Amino acid sequence: MYGITLIGVLVILGGVIAYIGDKIGMTVGKKRLTLFGLRPKHTSILVTIITGIVISTLSLTVLTLASQDVRTALFGMEELKTQLVSLARAVDEKDEELEDVQDKYDGLTREIAAKEDRLVDLQHELEELVAERQEYMERLEGKRGELDEARTAIESLSETRDELESRVEELTAQRGELQKQITELTQAKEYYEESLVRVRTEDIIFQPREELASVVIRGGEDERIRSGMRELMEDAMQHSLMRGARPETDGGSPIRLREYELKQTNDILETLDGQEIIVRLVATSNTVRGEPVNVRFELHENKLVFSEGEAIASVTIDGSKSSSEIQNILLSELLLDVNHKAQDRGMLHKSIGGEVGELSPTDFFDIVEEILDREGPVEVTAYAAHDAWTKPPLNIELIISDV
Numbered sequence: 001m002y003g004i005t006l007i008g009v010l011v012i013l014g015g016v017i018a019y020i021g022d023k024i025g026m027t028v029g030k031k032r033l034t035l036f037g038l039r040p041k042h043t044s045i046l047v048t049i050i051t052g053i054v055i056s057t058l059s060l061t062v063l064t065l066a067s068q069d070v071r072t073a074l075f076g077m078e079e080l081k082t083q084l085v086s087l088a089r090a091v092d093e094k095d096e097e098l099e100d101v102q103d104k105y106d107g108l109t110r111e112i113a114a115k116e117d118r119l120v121d122l123q124h125e126l127e128e129l130v131a132e133r134q135e136y137m138e139r140l141e142g143k144r145g146e147l148d149e150a151r152t153a154i155e156s157l158s159e160t161r162d163e164l165e166s167r168v169e170e171l172t173a174q175r176g177e178l179q180k181q182i183t184e185l186t187q188a189k190e191y192y193e194e195s196l197v198r199v200r201t202e203d204i205i206f207q208p209r210e211e212l213a214s215v216v217i218r219g220g221e222d223e224r225i226r227s228g229m230r231e232l233m234e235d236a237m238q239h240s241l242m243r244g245a246r247p248e249t250d251g252g253s254p255i256r257l258r259e260y261e262l263k264q265t266n267d268i269l270e271t272l273d274g275q276e277i278i279v280r281l282v283a284t285s286n287t288v289r290g291e292p293v294n295v296r297f298e299l300h301e302n303k304l305v306f307s308e309g310e311a312i313a314s315v316t317i318d319g320s321k322s323s324s325e326i327q328n329i330l331l332s333e334l335l336l337d338v339n340h341k342a343q344d345r346g347m348l349h350k351s352i353g354g355e356v357g358e359l360s361p362t363d364f365f366d367i368v369e370e371i372l373d374r375e376g377p378v379e380v381t382a383y384a385a386h387d388a389w390t391k392p393p394l395n396i397e398l399i400i401s402d403v
Helices: 002-031 040-066 068-075 077-199 222-243 259-271 323-344 361-374
Strands: 204-206 211-218 276-283 293-301 304-306 311-318 377-384 394-402
Touching: 077 259, 204 222, 211 222, 222 259, 222 276, 259 276, 259 293, 311 323, 323 361, 323 377, 323 394, 361 377, 361 394
Parallel strands: none
Antiparallel strands: 211 276, 276 293, 311 377, 377 394
């Protein structure tokens, strides 16, 4: 809109100037005026030329003032050319870059097409692999079932194997123990064969089941068990040496005990928690002087046999009898009856047929004198002087009463 208005203004302005120039030219021609000494005709021509110049100059001036593009065309053409050249070069560079990008694009397009083809192939392969996987999964489930069955069988076999190994170890231990016992029994057999000859000619210092030593131990207490067993072994060795037993070798023990018996006895005592147990070492066979004593352990619960003051046995004696007759009745009847009743209740003795009732000689002869003094029938009763237990002694007190 701005360009149309400018063109209109230029047309009108050019017409006005042409009209004025024409009027000036006609005036100059009619009046036959001259300029610069020229003829009127030539002067008219000059006015016309000047008018055209004015029109052109005024038009250019208006256009220059009114339009930046006109000013650029008139005065900035060289710079514009330079810019055009620079832009043309830049366009060429961009065209080259565009060609490179186009080449890359074409290459990427071809690569994408190849990738798409490869993707299709991979998709087909994937479908095949999925199908194979499904088949493998089905087979795997079947194998898992077989594996579970195999594991169950293996566990069962492992348990059987463990049981067999445990049994083998147990049997191996038993075999070793039996071999040791066989060796010991063989040695014992040889020893007994040699001893049989000596027994016929030498003194017997211990009989079978004769006690060498005994001790009371409370079961379940490890320290007391060890201390009691140590005391028992020391007492047994000391007693056997005093009786004439001797070790087989210098520095050896005068008693012969199987190793496993000591361990077995300790194990049993540990299980008898809180119970008072009498542990005895007794001879297992006749032992002659100068030989070691073969021994074994005996365990008995230490129970109350007689309470203090309890009557055990009694006998009627005539005080008119002689002193020897009274002594014989007391020993062969009353004290023997006390021993039998004590043993019947479980009281132990140191040897077979040994006595358990104990009475001091002074008390014994005092009773005999008192019976003689009565000079008539009296009843003599044996009482427990104190609580008596399974382990001896049994101290007795004799009381005389009238019949």
